[in-house]
Amino acid sequence: MKRTLIKNAIIVNEGKSIKGSVIIENEKIAEIITSEKDSNITCEEVIDATGCYLLPGIIDDHVHFRDPGLTHKADISTESAAAAAGGVTSIMDMPNTSPLVVNLDTLNAKFDLMAEKSTVNYSCYFGATNHNYSEFPKLDPHKVCGIKLFMGSSTGDMLVARMNSLLNIFGGTDLLIAAHCENPDIIKANTERYKKKYSEAQEIPIHHHKDIRSTPACYESSKLAVKLAQKANARLHVLHISTKRELALFENKPLVEKRITAEACVPHLLFMSVDYKREGARIKCNPAIKCERNRDHIREALNTGLIDVIATDHAPHLLTEKEGGALKAASGMPMIQFSLVSMLQLVDEGVFTIEKMVEKMCHAPAIIYDINQRGFIRQGYQADLVLVKPNSRWQLTKEMILSKCQWSPLEGNVFNWKVEKTFANGHLIYSGGEIDNEYRGQQLRFR
Structure with a gap:
């Protein structure tokens, strides 16, 4: 049972932005920590998200x-x-x-x-x-x-x-x-x-x-x-x-x-x-x-x-x-x-x-769409999360484009935010420019 701690992020969720940490256990959000207390869950992987914002996917x-x-x-x-x-x-x-x-x-x-x-x-x-x-x-x-x-x-x-x-x-x-x-x-x-x-x-x-x-x-x-x-x-x-x-x-x-x-x-x-x-x-x-x-x-x-x-x-x-x-x-x-x-x-x-x-x-x-257990950072929800970093200036060039068509109307634009990591169902599908091409997402379920 793998546990991942994303610590010291600014968590943006349900109208608030607050410094805290999130623990992922397998596919789900196991714990959300928004105080100075430490979690009693031991985590195999720790991601220091200092200076980053953690959003729902x-x-x-x-x-x-x-x-x-x-x-x-x-x-x-x-x-x-x-x-x-x-x-x-x-x-x-x-x-x-x-x-x-x-x-x-x-x-x-x-x-x-x-x-x-x-x-x-x-x-x-x-x-x-x-x-x-x-x-x-x-x-x-x-x-x-x-x-x-x-x-x-x-x-x-x-x-x-x-x-x-x-x-x-x-x-x-x-x-x-x-x-x-x-x-x-x-x-x-x-x-x-x-x-x-x-x-x-x-x-x-x-x-x-x-x-x-x-x-x-x-x-x-x-x-x-x-x-x-x-x-x-x-x-x-x-x-x-x-x-x-x-x-x-x-x-x-x-x-x-x-x-x-x-x-x-x-x-x-x-x-x-x-x-x-x-x-x-x-x-x-x-x-x-x-x-x-x-x-x-x-x-x-x-x-x-x-x-x-x-x-x-x-x-x-x-x-x-x-x-x-x-x-x-x-x-x-x-x-x-x-x-x-x-x-x-x-x-x-x-x-x-x-x-x-x-x-x-x-x-x-x-x-x-009444999607089951997604769209929010809530305990027990699927761990669909994205970590973004401000003040990370970069320019969009053609070689960055992953869409098969190989162009974007935004080419040449300079951005101040950068996507650092993306998690789907607790699995790290994107990190530092690398895609996990072996992972497959889940079919959405509607209540």
Whole structure:
């Protein structure tokens, strides 16, 4: 029975930062020591965390690991390694792979693949289509994190736009419905307008991506999703909010009282439309990066409680697939390895506190998805932990990137925080630049 003592850390948990130590016994947190007293447990391994912060492992509820079928871009092995290096200990993968995860056979095959290849803990969404809502009652709510609903066409052929299908989906499950909300009719009309405007050009310039996938496209779709969820009393989680206008659809009240919740993604917290000039299609994503005003209101909504979760929408593509303008270039970017250090930069800038960041990246996903014994530093919980060190200046270079696509829109950025160690289920999966590629994470369980 192995015991590990992490001592003299600043423990950030449940709204507080306090100096203390944590004892890991096998997979679990055995003891939390926040006083001067010594533990009576003898530990085989002692880690002196003086000057470091100990956080719960990050739970990323929104990733695209591209496996199966799209593994030229990324796969579960490479992306889960990137997650571990970034302090992410649990992920929830999207179903728009090849084949699509839209029936029990493809779902079970996906779980088998994740068990075989994932360094971090994992679950997978079941994808909604216009016709498969009769499959929902067959899903195990203790294993499946939720239903993924594309109310706007993004990547993969999973757009659900028929009203009768939407009614059946919202009324057909007690599982959380995670919705990508963009109105396809508004997007189509905008596309035709800009095609006409640039009829003599080879491509629509990339900065018009925000005008094609516009604020009205996001708002009208999110408004419909909220209306349908309220009518059916469904659990709705609206993904990657990108506009100020959408914030009016959500309530600022305790998370445990909410049936409708919202997510902000790292790209929409970091980038703004002026960055297209510098980054081009590297920051093209759906929904689109919008103006500074929208970005700042999304940041503030994390402090007020209108937005509940920070995730990544980690979506790797090869750089060759990112070439082109507003229509041709692929949408999505790799973010998971550097999401935590990026958010810690925002902590240093005063955008939110480190306690608020931990709430949004660790506690809130655990509460919203009702994950069993994860997301908090609590005695008896799984020892999913990340040790980070401030005042450790470093610059992101290409050779540091573990995602298979081998690029990041953050290349060249200088960070002040460094991920030192990551533990999943008490096992050290990342330390000092090294990944334990032999370890396999556990399947998440939902209460």
